[in-house]
Structures are given as C-alpha cells and as structure tokens.
Amino acid sequence: MTNPQDLIGHFSGGRVLDVATGSGAFIHFLLEGLKGYTEIIGIDTSERAAAPFAEAFKDNPRIRFEPMDATLMQFPDASFDTVCISNSLHHFDHPEAVLSEMLRVLRPGGHFILSEMYRDRQTETQMTHVLLHHWWAAVDRACGIVHHDTYSREQLVGMFTGLGLENPVVHHLSDTEDDPKQPENLTGLESVIDRYIQRAEGHPDLQARGEVLRQRMHHIGFHGAASLLAIGTKTG
Secondary structure, eight states: OOOHHHHHTTSOOOEEEEETOTTTHHHHHHHHHOSOOSEEEEEESOGGGHHHHHHHTTTOTTEEEEEOOTTSOOSOTTOEEEEEEESOGGGOSOHHHHHHHHHHHEEEEEEEEEEEEOSSSOOHHHHHHHHHHHHHHHHHHHTTOOOOOOOOHHHHHHHHHTTOOEEEEEEEEOOOOSOTTOHHHHHHHHHHHHHHHHHTTTOHHHHHHHHHHHHHHHHHOOOOOOEEEEEEEOOO
16 A cells, blocks of 8 residues: 555645545545645535534644635635645536636645546456446435546546646556455445445436445455546646
C-alpha cells in the first residue's frame, strides 16, 4: 500500500480546503501525508455529513466543517494554499464548475489535489468494486440523488491537464495485495448491498442487479478500484 507521505509529504498544506468532504475521509489521508497545515475546512452540501465530520475531528480545533455548494463557494479569491477533491467529481452534473471554483479560491503557487477512482484498466476483483459503485449510483439516481458512473482514466487525466497547472504529477494507485475474499470485508459489503436493495424498492431491475453483483463478489472477490491522484500548482 502506498504511503501518503510518499505522495504529498514534500509540502505543507497551509490553509486547506477539502471539497465535497462528506465525513472527512480524505482529510485523514491529508493528515497522514502532509508535512503540516494551519487549518483544514471541509465543505459539503449535505448537512447530514456535519455530525460524523465533527465526531471524527472533535479533538482537532483546526479542522472544521462548513455546509456549502462547491459550485458557488463563499470564499474570496486566492484564500487557500491547498485545495483538494476526492472521489466526488462524479457526484456533480457540472464538475467543470467545481474545478473552476477550486482554482478561483486557490492562491497562485498553491497546490491542487485531485483524487478519483476510475472505471477502466482494472483487475477482475477491482471491477467488482466498479460495478458495485455504478449500481449504487443507479439506485441513488432512482431516488433523485445526483450520482453518475465513474469516469475513465483518460477522462480524469484530461480534466486535470485542462486546468493548466504547473509541475503536474499524476499517480495511479492500485492495491490488490489483500485476500479478495476476506470474510470481514465481504460481510461489510453484504450489509451495504442489503441496504441498497432495500432503497431500490419499487425497482425490481435494480434489485436483481444487486443480487447478481452479490454473487459476483463471492465468486470473483473484491478489491478497491484503482484510482488517480494528481497534484499540480496554480500558475501566477
């Protein structure tokens, strides 16, 4: 497994913005990897994320949550030293608007971090994750929630290079060392599948799709999908 310090340990985050933070999962990665930071703000439109976020970082007053629309941020220009977004671009109808806002609030010379799983160039066990994720997205859409299928690796690289950042570095992260049929992992996924089948009530095709994926998971196994981690600095 890749050490976060090997990827982002060469710089201090300064004032950090984590976009579409959810409960703050990517912030844990930042804390493990960054040389240091002064403040981390996580924003998300879901106010339900505020409570688990606050619980996760209750002992760290320099990390806080703000409910906010990532496409229309309430921050001044060039007000952050580092901006990041992880596994969230496919949750937006207009990801380019989010990326544009992130650039706006990033100071010249500041670091831009994009982390996102992709749908292609995966092993069979990683494809189990991709297919499950796309099913989860379909159930969410049936419930009126914006959640698209994940992008291809080429699409993500194109989005990143299109930002015009200096010193761009793109890492492709993949970890298939663990047992793909580890009972503890499969048991946890079983509960997630059960929950989504229940949410898909009234959509028998989606429920059937979930059962097929359950069988695949036990037959082929599961590994987390390979992902892209791209880092660059803002010009100017």
